[in-house]
Structures are given as structure tokens and as C-alpha cells.
Amino acid sequence: MRRALVSAAFAAIGFAAPANAVDQQAFEQVERGRYLTIMGDCVACHTAPGGKPYAGGLTIATPFGNLLSPNITPDVATGIGAFSDDQFVNAVQNGIGSKGQRLYPALPYPYYHKMPRADLLAIRAYLNTLDPVSNAVEPNQLPFPFNIRMSLLFWNLLNFDRTPLVDDPNQSPQWNRGRYIVEGPGHCGACHTPKTWLGGDNTSQALKGGVLQGWFAPDITGQARKGIGDWSEDELVAYLKTGVIARSSASGPMAEVVVNSTSKLSDADLRAVAIYLKSLTPASAPAPAALAASDPHMVAGKAIYKDSCAACHREDGEGIDNLFPRLRGSSVVQQDDPTTLIRVILEGTRAAATSERPTGAAMPSFAWRFSDDQVADLITYIRNGWGNGASSVSASAVKDIRGADRPNPAKTGQAP
């Protein structure tokens, strides 16, 4: 039935100048598009919880309000079935909607702008092979004045770097491929680059870690300590492929990225990403001196750690390879911003489960058990124990993240 519709559409247009250059019969194009769609992890944002893949409707919280992701199945009425190729490319690459409206950069078009048109049309070709799903979504749920799309003109002026990505002849093809994936379809900086007050990427701090949707995506530059400078290329490749390596487990939003995207990429591409990321070595601030072990917060934190954490993460912070992440020397632990650490202890998390590492080990929630002061002391200890060094954490920082739905146990004292 669908094939008949498509043929009818082509018949109507005739052979002279088809508006759509994508050809569903072109295996290579569709297959390349499938791979790029996975690389871009399009499914992550364009699928609502429990909804059909790519049919949109996921709430995307931004500092300015909520957006809903649109339906990108080829449904004519509610999806992108009626888009011409130019409309598709203009949306993905320039943030201009099919009716000329400016799109919110929750769609990371500044990244996709780095992609050649042929790659975007390949994605289109793949999306055209999906079953059309009728699911009308009104993406704009923002409050005034952010709901006025004209404001994006100004945003783009400040935040949209239209410089094309040109291969650097002084670097290896692998490095150039890695840069393309990271800066283009992989849009790693969408999470890992800190944002300006306008929500744009703070490019001077590219990939040095940022807060997004209540998680701190860590520094992934080649810096030692905070970044991935201590990681070998093999470790990075294995991490992206399996989600779980001896020193670390992907959890939180990165677990989804691994499961939906990086675990399905080729080893060659993952190695290219590793080579590129390791080559980024911005000047780093010296490590803060570790707090003295005799500091009262360290003493309290160590006692809590021994009581509640050491069974899995071990007293020496070494963890258990491929199961319980290593805390000694961990870059996530030593980020300047402890948001992720606080969140993981309060609400728990679960490691990525992939075919190679299917366990998906879970860290339980401790919100019901520890007060804000206890969480703060515990995290301060973890950030400064075993040779780690990072700023101490205050109880008020914990309180901000705890939120009203997880009251301080000093008031309840009840296990779930």
C-alpha cells in the first residue's frame, strides 16, 4: 500500500525533475541513512516514552520552557511525509521549518549544519522507509516571550556558527572522521559543551562539560583527571561500544546514547571518535588540592562511605571491573560541577545494558536514607579520597537537586 502511494507520488511529479532526490530503491543510500540516523541518535528525542519510534512527542525540558519533539515518520499529515528534500535539509541544517518558521535549537541544527547535504538526504531516505505514524504534535509549549520564534533570529546571530567543516590536511583521515562525527551527526557538544545564558554552546569551553536536564555531562576533552586524558583509545572505544568498562559505566542519559547509538556504530568510527577527543587538550586549571583527611566533612563522609558504599565500590575506591564503577581517579567524580554525583546518590542510576555487557548493574537510590548534610559529606569524601581532588560540596547544593518529591529523611526516616 505504501509503495503504491509512493509510486503514485512519483508518477504525478514525472521524471523530469523529481522534487525528492531520495530513492527508496537505493540500498546504499538507505543503509547509509540508517547508520547516520543511529549516529545522530534521532530516536532518542523523536520518541515519546512508550510511543512509536520516531513519532515524536517527547518532552524536552529547556531552561526556557518545554518543547515537544516532532513526528519524523513519513506521515503526510502529521509527520514529514509532505516535506520536499529542500524543506527537510533546511529544517535539519538551518533550523528553518517547512513553513518558514524558525525552529528551536533543541534540534541541534548547528551541528547538522556541518553535515553534507548528501548525508542529510540519506537520513531522509531512511526515514522514508519507516511506517508512517499519525501523531500530531505541537512542538512549541514555551511560555511568552520564548514562544515567539522571531527571537531565534537573534539567537542564531549569536550562537549559530555556519562555518563549514573542512578536512584538516595536517591531521589523519581518522582524526578528520572523528571530528566529523563529534562536531556533526554525533552532536556530542549538545550535552558536553557548557551553555551560555542564551542556551547556546559556549564554544570557548567546547566539550569541557555542561549541565543539561539535571545531569552534568562530563568533560570529554583529552585533559587528564577531569577529561578522558587518562583513558586509552581502546578504553574509549570499548566504553562507547559496550557501555561498561573496568573504570566506568555509562549511566543516566549516556546509557541511552550508548544503547541507542554508539554501541551500533562501527569500531573504526568509534576509534576515530577516540582519536579526535584525545587530541583535544585545552589548557587545564591545576587540580584543586585534596581536602585533608582530617577535615570533619571528610571524616564524616568516609564513615558513610564505609557503611553504605564500600561493599560494591570497595574501601579503596577501586570498584569491581565491569560492574561497580571505579571512583578513584574517576573523571565523573572530579568534575567541577557535582550535579551528576549528587543526582546518582539521591535517585540512583542504571548502567547501560548492551549485548556484550548485558548486566545493566544498578546503583540504588539513597535519598530516603541520607540527609542533605550526609550526601554532601559523602560526596566531598569521594571527590577527595584516594588521591582524588575536587571542590567540596555543600548541603544546599544537595537540597537544590533533591527537590520536593524526595523529602530529607530527617523528616521521614522511612524506607520505601
Next chain:
Amino acid sequence: MARKLPSRDVVIIGLGWTGAILANELTDAGLDVVAIERGPWRDTAESFNVGYAPDELRFAVRLDLFLRPAQETLTFRNNLNQTALPIRQFGSFLPGDGVGGAGVHWNGQNWRYHPTDFRLRSHLIERYGASAIGDLTIQDWGVTYDELEPFFDRFEKIAGISGKAGNLKGAIQPGGNPFEGSRSDDYPLPPMQMTYAPTLFAEAARSVGYHPFPTPSANASGAYTNPLGLTMGPCTFCGFCERFGCANYSKASPQVNVLPVLMRKRNFEARTECEVLKINLDGSGKRATGVTYVDTAGQEWEQPGDLVICCAFSLFNVRMLLLSGIGKPYDPSTNEGVVGRNYSYQTNSSVQMFFDNKTFNPFIASGALGQSADDFNGDNFDHTGLGFIGGAGMNCIPTNGRPILTRPVPPGTPNWGSAWKKATKESYNSAFSITSQGSSYTTRGNYIDLDPTYKDRFGRPLMRMTFDFPENDIRMSAFVNDKLATVAKAMGPRQIVANKTGTPYSVVPYQSTHNVGGAIMGADPKTSVLNKYLQSWDVPNVFVMGASAYPQNAGYNPTGTVGALAYWAAHAIRTQYLKNPGPMVQA
């Protein structure tokens, strides 16, 4: 009226160890499998949170992980002359509930049964003559240790068992169990680090001429990744194993060792909180068409399937066959029929010791951390003139020092008040018990059938258990417990308290959840329900896993052999049955 669902290749009843193993093997073979489990979904992250998993009141006293008698219970009597009454609070044995089944709440003691256990009747007749068996109804299993050996090995590698081989390809190994059957490979993990009490026991056992070795343990001695890619963490010796789920991924369970792989598969579905009412048969009664189950809303569903595999706890497998009319029910008055025949249990005794000037720190423990000796297990010793057959393992496995239920005090201590407190304080750190876990041999009068009076909430008859310890087993247990006492004496305690098993058997105090038999395997359809591949003689597209297949019980925990039989049956289904569906053994 049941609503009919689309047919599946395989319908599995119960998602514990055997359900998970069969589902994983058969989905690997490309089949579309649905498992129907009457209890809730459970997994490590949600159900055994490290923050509250070691809650003794919730899990050990209030039995949170176990079946509630209101959902299903059974009636009990000691002999044919009594009227059975419903068990309204489980005591002597504790059936599990929910995904993982007994694989969640077990201690983790993981044994291979001895080669002679599998051909018990033939072996004893060869060695002692038929008269030694008397009126016991013990039988051969129809399968041999050598046939099962690769599948024992498989299960040990899946479950990450810690231990030391005693017999590697026929060569006796120092430090292992010299009585065990020949192994093709050592355990995947080395033995657990020993605590003081088992170390003392091993020295004493050696001093009186016995052969102690580290108990094979499903509590991981180190980090381990199994052949499915699933990772276990090292046991932390927290001492919360039996009756608890493990929060540290350290105790082997379906949740840790199989399910994360199974649940990823698109050709598998688990339906929890759905209770199977019966296996449906076609008009001929020779072919199962699927099962009927009821969900929590009370809606009945018919789930058709080509293959039905019973993977419930052993007792409930037997009841399922009786309720479904598969196989002829056993009648003790005529000694005919098979379903319910040869129910047996475990015959346990113990010796408790109170020491001066010794500190055992019993809270540093795990469910299978200890030392055992097999010198008086099975037929490892000459029974000539002893007046009994069978034997018991001698075990020093101090599983816990939990604060509510582990309060050893010498006999004569009041049950409360200052004298009890004083005795508790004196004994907590300086007392422990060693146990003899003995065989349980079958008789004509120990069996399972459907109760004539009592019914469950669906109006189905409850299962009726008729059981008492046979004289043979009482004598056996007393004999081995005396040997155990000689080991106890060699440790030099201030006081020894021997607790011997006697009749009548009571369902009130906890003894063991090793309820076996009732749907037994064998070589003769007149005396067994299943053939050597655990396939029903009567309805060949029904298989029945679990310890319900044991013709009698040996002096070991049953799980290791349950796991081996599951892999053995799965292999037979994959390599023989699927190519040619029908009876794999001609009656």
C-alpha cells in the same frame, strides 16, 4: 470464559532457575517463548536494593519473598490413617514466589549428586543384594552422572560457582572432595576465603580421619563474568543469603546470571502475576494444547502453545500435573499410578557447640561459606550390618549472625528475661552448629495427591502431602550425627548439644525447602512420570523440570542437579525433540 491468545512455540510455567534456563536455551534455538509466572517481577535494582535488602524483620521473619498460603497452600498428614489439614503458615519448608523463585532466596550451596545416587537401586543391589533395600521404593533415575556431567559443568559456569575440584578427569585433587564424581573441569571460581569456624571444623575433621573441603558455593569468591556475559561481584560476607535477595550481584540467581540476557530477546515474553490454572489437553489426552491462566483482574486467558514446560517449584509441578490429568495419579493402596509417587525430603540433624575463649564473629558469613565432608554421604562407606542405607553430608556452614533469629543459647536457658540476655551475650560470638544433611529415601506411604476436602480460591483441590521420616532415614541420620559429634568433640567445646531427627515429622519448625519427587524421572513408565529427558511419558509435548523429578533425595542441596537437568533437557529438546517432535524414549 477464557479469552484465547495467539499461539506460541513454547509456554513455560514459572520463571525461576529452570524457567529462565529453558527460555534462554529455546529462544537461542529461535523459538518464540512466553513464561507465565504467578508472582511479581523482581530484579536486583528494584527488589533487592542494598539499602533495605538486609532487613531481617521484613524478609526472614515476615517472609516477604515467599508464597502466601492464601494464594496456594497444601494439606498435610503424617500417614494414611490421619485426616490432612491445610498448612496455614509455612514452616518446615518455604516455597518461594515471583520471578527467580527459589533461586532468589536460596543460600547458594551448589552440589553435584554422586554418581551412585543416579543409579541408586542398581548400585545397592550390586553391592549389598536386594535385601538391603527392604521395603523402600528407591529407584534409578534413568540418567547417569556421566551423561549429566557436561551439563553440571555448564550450570556451574553460568552460576559462577566457587569451589575446589576433588576429582578432575579421574585424578583425585588435594583440597577437594575425594568422593565426588569425575569432573571435566574445575569450578569457575576458587573457593571462598574461610572464616574461623569452618577452618576449625576442617582441622578437627582431618584429625579424626575425615576429608573436609570447601563447600561449593554460589556466593562468588571474586568478580566473575559468565558465558552469557553477565557479571557477578565478589561476595561481601554480609550474611544475608537465605530468605533474602542479594543486593551485590554476588549470589547466583536467575536475576544475576540469566535474565538480563533473556529479557533483551524479542522472542521472549514474561507475564508476571498470572497464575496458570491447568495445562490443556486435546481430545485424545495425549497432546497438550497450551495452558489456561488467570491474571490479577480475574480474567482467564487461554495461551496455546506447541510445547508446555512446567518450571514451577517441585511441589507445584506435581499439583499442576494432577490438576491437568497428565499421568495416572499414584494410589498407595494398590501401588499403581505415578503422579505423586516417591515424594521425599531431606533428613537433617545437627550438633551445636558452645565454646570458652573462642570468638567466631558469626555475622561475617555467607549462605554457602563453609567446609563439608562426604565420608558418610551416600554410599561412600560400607553399610554392611549398619541396618540402614543412605548417608549425609557433614557440613560446617555458619550462614549468618543475624540479630533477630540467630541467638544461640544453651538448653535450659529461659526464653526471655535477664538470664536469656546474659546467655545470649555469652553465646552469640562463641557458639555455632554443624549439620548432617541426609538422604531421604522413599516409601510406599509417602506421596502427594489431591485433597478430597480443601480447595483453593479458584475452587481447585489443594495438594495433599502424606509424609513421615522412614525408620531407615532416622537410623541413618543418628549414625552420621554421632560421627559429626566426634568431629565436634575434637574442636574442644565446653558443651555439645546433639539434635537428632525423630518421628513424627512436623511441618512447623523450619527444616529444609528440599521437597523432591512426585513427578519422577525413570526408565519405566509404570513407575515414573517422566523419561530420562524429563519428558512426560503420557503427553510428550509436556516437559517437567525441577527436583520433582528426583526419584528420592540424596544428602545434598538439590539446586546444582536441578540446573544440570535443565540444561540436559534443553539440549535434548534442541537436538532431538525439535527435529522430530514426539516421545524421545519409546515406552
